[in-house]
Amino acid sequence: MMFRRELAQQLRVDSVRASAAAGSGHPTSSMSAADLMAVLLDGRLRLDFSRPHEPGNDHLVFSKGHASPLLYSCFKAAGAIDDTELLTFRKFGSRLEGHPTPILPWVDVATGSLGQGLPVGVGLALTGKRLDQLPYRVWVLCGDSEMAEGSIWEAFEHAAYSGLDNLVAIVDVNRLGQTGETMHGWDLDYYAAKAKACGWRTIEIDGHDLEQIEAAYDQATTPSDGPTVILARTKKGKGVGAVEDLPDKHGKPLDDPDQAIEELGGVRDLTVEVAKPTVEGAAHEFSAPGGELPHYDLGTEIATRKAYGEGLRALGNRRPDVVALDGEVSNSTFSALFRDAHPERYFEMYIAEQQMIAAAVGMQARNWRPFASTFAAFLSRAYDFVRMAAVSRANMCLMGSHAGVAIGEDGPSQMALEDLASMRAVHGSIVLYPCDGNQTARLLPQMADADGISYLRTSRGATPVIYPPEESFEIGGSKVVRDGGDITLVGAGVTLHESLRAADLLAEEGVQARVIDLYSVKPVDSVTLREAAAQTGGIVTVEDHWPEGGLGDAVLDVLAATDSLVPVRKLAVHALPGSGKPAELLQQAGIDAEAIAKAARQVLQGA
């Protein structure tokens, strides 16, 4: 225990030193959990820091990402980084950012938006049990403030439901949030009652008593049929009188770090031998017999969401690493087809979109390729998780069905009209919006190969198949589906079909419209668009989306960047829609063929 006590003090001292060197950071939130981490490092954690991607390694997630000084101090104590690097904390160019990100090889996912680490931990633990089929453990350090996030309780429910006995949550109940006391202070029983009700094993301890901590880890690692939470009563800033258990000490370096270091017994240079994983070996591999992507005959009709389901099922036959998750709408997104073909790689996440995305992030951290689907409108529920997934450098695929007013009668709550904008504004994202079945199916393997977050928008209603099955589609490409030199119509998905109808109407008037299928909204095909700007008298963009941030803005951005000075008319949904038939709503929104043809005429007349 003496070593552990010293180790804990070193973690505190190093948290104080790193924050002092940075001039910012969260030392007090680190000091409360130092004892918990010291005991974990010394004998409990099984992680080979020299081989961070070893499949059998345990995973340590700091859901309270602001305790990064503690995490980095652990890395130093484990010999993974040296003291010089520790003191680069928060400096420009350092790997030791203000909140942890996976540019550090021992960090699976970025944290810092509270309430995300535990749901991601559920994803890692699901991966361990069902995908990797390895006995690693997932340890998640949570703060008590973040227990107010609903996503934490999605995680509690799913972890118990899935019997994740390989998951241990450690809650650092230091009672003090950023601005004051949490709702429940040191009422460990409150948290325990909720966790128990969810089906977790609960352990309440004094988080500064090394023997209690040891006993808690003993208990947490004995066989069980579900996850364990250790609720640890701690003091923020523990060990330094000037800050211990005091308000207004959040998120700032200590006023007198030298005095604090002295009070903590001075600088140490202990190294802890973190245990290596006991079971070596590779992750489980599923079989994938191979096979063709679905083929659809020209002129038939199929909804792109259904082609997604059929395509994903086929992709699962070709790639053993592909897994699917759905938010309890798999019969609408057609991910049910994947579920039925590959039940062992399908995850029903029920109506918990945040947990769904977090689970996908956890799975991709172990090199699986998740496809997560729900109504496009409801992906907005998990927007912060998608945002953070980009900071995590996650490689994953999202599918949102039922986009736009074209869904019809269900009304605006179910209509995604902001998804192109919000998904384009995710760092490094890919945004695709196919218009037919073959295009949809053929984009899926490319999504599965792509780095970063790719998003596929699909439609509710059936649309005609306009591409032959042998046509190929690149991310970043487009298709000129009708040639013409007078004016250019740019659509995607539902509005591509309206644009084709508009071209028919214009042709009757002797106007030859070029129609571009801009199925890759991001990245966007600047060459084809620039050519169209140079070769035709104007451009009409049309999208089943609000006017802001979608397909039209993607086109304008290209034209501005290339100084293509051509008149552009952007058609989009301006008024809040209600219920109605799809055709009625497309007409009302001014994005149907007639509206497109009218806009084209106005551009040509210089109106």
Add this chain to the structure above:
Amino acid sequence: MMFRRELAQQLRVDSVRASAAAGSGHPTSSMSAADLMAVLLDGRLRLDFSRPHEPGNDHLVFSKGHASPLLYSCFKAAGAIDDTELLTFRKFGSRLEGHPTPILPWVDVATGSLGQGLPVGVGLALTGKRLDQLPYRVWVLCGDSEMAEGSIWEAFEHAAYSGLDNLVAIVDVNRLGQTGETMHGWDLDYYAAKAKACGWRTIEIDGHDLEQIEAAYDQATTPSDGPTVILARTKKGKGVGAVEDLPDKHGKPLDDPDQAIEELGGVRDLTVEVAKPTVEGAAHEFSAPGGELPHYDLGTEIATRKAYGEGLRALGNRRPDVVALDGEVSNSTFSALFRDAHPERYFEMYIAEQQMIAAAVGMQARNWRPFASTFAAFLSRAYDFVRMAAVSRANMCLMGSHAGVAIGEDGPSQMALEDLASMRAVHGSIVLYPCDGNQTARLLPQMADADGISYLRTSRGATPVIYPPEESFEIGGSKVVRDGGDITLVGAGVTLHESLRAADLLAEEGVQARVIDLYSVKPVDSVTLREAAAQTGGIVTVEDHWPEGGLGDAVLDVLAATDSLVPVRKLAVHALPGSGKPAELLQQAGIDAEAIAKAARQVLQGA
């Protein structure tokens, strides 16, 4: 009981009829809760349907918004709508949309994105107790599938913490979701244990036993120190053998509605006398002594987030209807200043952004004017709630602090770089991004007057005061802060100051740059931008935001709409930032003065 039994059957029959007439809808999800609503309407609910905005009225929120056929059937039974209108369900132009919206005067908020009605109900109940100070009750009908949403558990925690004895949640546990059974089926004890652990009074009943329902409402309306949940075991499609308790019957009209109606005893035309509120009277009014908005002297420095806090505190002195909510970062957003001055109108929502926005939506439904604040990055946590608030025609104000790479050391998890895009893509929204203290403070009264959702983006660091206190700012306006005819620089917030520095650099080279402060990103000042396009040789836009959907795209949209054919260079953040000093990160992102001046030179040289 005979009347209630008949009434319940009428609600079922009308749900079947409305869905059959529409050819879509959710009759089976309506039939499970018909008994619960029949007893509620007959003697429990106190709502004067002829005076829907009567302050003393109870509130009835269908959190399971897809049970709209049941809600509309209740309205018919209460005499609020007639049978002819009932049968317009889901038709183009009808008020009876697929999911309820407030175009119906008895609907407070739009639902249909699951897990939102209960958190909004918490907002209404908070309003009743603390703002209106009226004894109305808030009844929320929840589905069991939506109990998987974390936001529901944010609501459970907050309602108990706030002692909302005026809130009754009725959970229609019909066990069947859209695709299959829920995680917990008919395990009422599971839900009860969680609710109890949160501090709720729980009642478990057979939801088809009218006497048990009556007794449950009796119990739910006896004095208590907190909220009550009635967990009702029900059968989906109750009363019709072809669908009752069967899978795959979700979200579609019955195959044989005539047979179903016959089985339910035929069409009835009962009217129920819904009780009127027993206590008449107006909502409480707070005092507002009046006073000045804060004044900042030219050349001093203040962070716009601090000016927000000082301005909001002053606004609270002028407008008694202004209330503030914060996500446990009030010392960062400076909403703490409002809290200290007006504690009775401040709501600490802890780290539960979804519940924060939902509470604001509930408050505005009772005509209070909420200002809800947190870090701009964390508003993304509640994006679906903001989206739905627009469908609710909500009038409310949001403030997001700590925008962009300019926050510095905290790193990308805390940097809002997608907020302009996501907030612009909210229907009818206003997006403001002030650069100095006076501008910030003067925009607040206009936000408080504006219809719809207005969003104010503020900065972490102090910026120079460049406008005198007497300057006025309109939503939809802009300011030419420096005149010049050679080139135009467009910035806002932090980048407006960088643009001014760039203009200085360019002036040294003899280039006269016009600098536009585009503080109103939406709506945007097309006149001033068009003038600049016509009068200068090009435009450089610069924003501390991803390239997609923000300030630059707003400018391009205006120029495209007006055929202003001028070269535009968009500067924005392209690479994922890390930690560093603000100046280092602005430089790395290519959005500091030097980068702006360089881009201006390139435009002028036609590069």
